[in-house]
Amino acid sequence: MVKIEFENVTKSFGRKNRVKVAVRDVSFEVKHKDFFGIIGSSGAGKTTLLRLIAGLEAPTTGSIYFDDEVVAEDGKIKVPAEGRNIGMVFQNWALYPHLTSFENIAFPLRARKQPAEEIKKKVEFLAELLDIKEVLGRRPGNISGGQQQRVAVCRALSKDPSLLLLDEPFSNLDATIKDSARSLIRSVQNELEITAMIVSHDPADIFSLAHNALVISNGISIQIGKTEELYNNPYSIDVARAIGEINLLPSTIFRKDGQYLIRAGDSVSFSIDAESLRTDGRIEDGQKVILGIRPEDIRLLTKQGRESRYSDEWVHLCDGTVNISGYSVGVFRVIFNVPGISKDIVTTSEVPLSGGTPISVLVKKNEMLLFNSEGVSVMNYEVTSGGSRLVEASK
Numbered sequence: 339m340v341k342i343e344f345e346n347v348t349k350s351f352g353r354k355n356r357v358k359v360a361v362r363d364v365s366f367e368v369k370h371k372d373f374f375g376i377i378g379s380s381g382a383g384k385t386t387l388l389r390l391i392a393g394l395e396a397p398t399t400g401s402i403y404f405d406d407e408v409v410a411e412d413g414k415i416k417v418p419a420e421g422r423n424i425g426m427v428f429q430n431w432a433l434y435p436h437l438t439s440f441e442n443i444a445f446p447l448r449a450r451k452q453p454a455e456e457i458k459k460k461v462e463f464l465a466e467l468l469d470i471k472e473v474l475g476r477r478p479g480n481i482s483g484g485q486q487q488r489v490a491v492c493r494a495l496s497k498d499p500s501l502l503l504l505d506e507p508f509s510n511l512d513a514t515i516k517d518s519a520r521s522l523i524r525s526v527q528n529e530l531e532i533t534a535m536i537v538s539h540d541p542a543d544i545f546s547l548a549h550n551a552l553v554i555s556n557g558i559s560i561q562i563g564k565t566e567e568l569y570n571n572p573y574s575i576d577v578a579r580a581i582g583e584i585n586l587l588p589s590t591i592f593r594k595d596g597q598y599l600i601r602a603g604d605s606v607s608f609s610i611d612a613e614s615l616r617t618d619g620r621i622e623d624g625q626k627v628i629l630g631i632r633p634e635d636i637r638l639l640t641k642q643g644r645e646s647r648y649s650d651e652w653v654h655l656c657d658g659t660v661n662i663s664g665y666s667v668g669v670f671r672v673i674f675n676v677p678g679i680s681k682d683i684v685t686t687s688e689v690p691l692s693g694g695t696p697i698s699v700l701v702k703k704n705e706m707l708l709f710n711s712e713g714v715s716v717m718n719y720e721v722t723s724g725g726s727r728l729v730e731a732s733k
């Protein structure tokens with residue numbers, strides 16, 4: 339079993355006036371058998387976090403624990419990479435081009451001088467599990483990207499690691515095989531009962547695999563939580579965007595008799611009762627805010643549907659016009675405009691809507707999010723930050 343803990347870990351590269359802080363004061367815990375995600379944009383510090391866990395880097399300050407034992411602390415590695423029992427799939431898979439798939443998978447076992455019979459058994463077991471038996475005799479240059487990725491996963495698993503680290507493992511794969519690659523990894527982790535971590539900038543990877551995740555931005559851990567919690571209760575606009583799509587409307591909010599009036603652009607103006615809008619109450623009358631609405635919390639009514647009744651859960655935001663709509667797995671992705679708002683707004687529809695169609699826009703009342711002008715949520719939920727200084731991070 340393995341549980342990982344980071345305690346106030348900072349990692350800087352370079353010296354003197356050329357110091358680059360890649361990870362700043364990060365604390366988090368990954369429980370035994372958890373599938374933990376790390377999500378953030380390019381350069382956020384994701385790979386650095388994995389390299390620290392793998393023992394390929396030492397933290398400049400702070401401590402890293404495996405099962406309550408210190409493995410690295412304040413610039414010193416106490417348990418080296420070989421002693422940590424980790425399988426890692428690197429961002430570029432890093433397969434040996436001159437070796438066959440079999441030899442790539444067997445490589446860590448040969449390095450351990452395991453008997454040939456055992457190696458063969460292990461490689462074949464993993465190749466069966468990941469469905470690549472037919473390519474074992476071929477070199478990486480002669481197999482598909484999806485197969486290379488599975489060879490890399492098999493190699494990472496060959497040593498029976500107690501921890502599997504995956505660094506953007508699907509970024510070089512076609513959209514069509516990404517889903518099957520994700521479900522394969524998910525079932526392998528389940529079957530082998532190991533702790534796993536995945537780094538990605540793609541929310542789809544995080545949602546399909548991770549139970550819990552950390553959102554990192556500029557080396558700072560902004561929020562840690564269950565994936566659905568990050569989605570529904572983001573600390574900031576950065577988090578909301580990292581974990582999914584969100585429409586953001588700069589607005590002004592007014593308070594009146596237990597109601598809020600929200601205005602955006604020329605055309606958005608609606609009232610909502612204080613109970614439905616789950617703010618933390620620290621909103622001033624006339625305050626500038628940013629209204630955040632997830633695509634799935636919008637419903638579009640066309641002229642025919644406009645007379646139909648909708649329940650109290652929805653509020654009429656404004657009228658607008660469809661810009662374009664496209665098809666994506668069973669639903670139509672619709673981009674529309676509303677007068678006086680320069681941004682496109684994104685949602686989905688069960689029916690195709692052609693460009694220019696006038697629409698009436700409804701929004702689910704208690705799913706609206708509000709952020710202050712710094713981009714920090716002013717909603718009534720609490721978040722876990724992982725020790726970083728949040729306000730600084732949001733700027």
Ligand SMILES: Nc1ncnc2c1ncn2[C@@H]1O[C@H](COP(=O)(O)OP(=O)(O)OP(=O)(O)O)[C@@H](O)[C@H]1O
Binds near residue numbers: 383
């Ligand atoms: N060995 C190094 N020397 C100097 N700077 C480094 C080193 N490794 C990483 N960095 C810097 O630290 C920051 C974080 O890098 P890291 O590779 O962890 O980002 P990442 O989140 O994995 O990005 P990507 O999504 O592009 O892979 C970057 O600014 C990077 O340039």
Ligand SMILES: [Mg+2]
Binds near residue numbers: 384386429
């Ligand atoms: Mg990286």
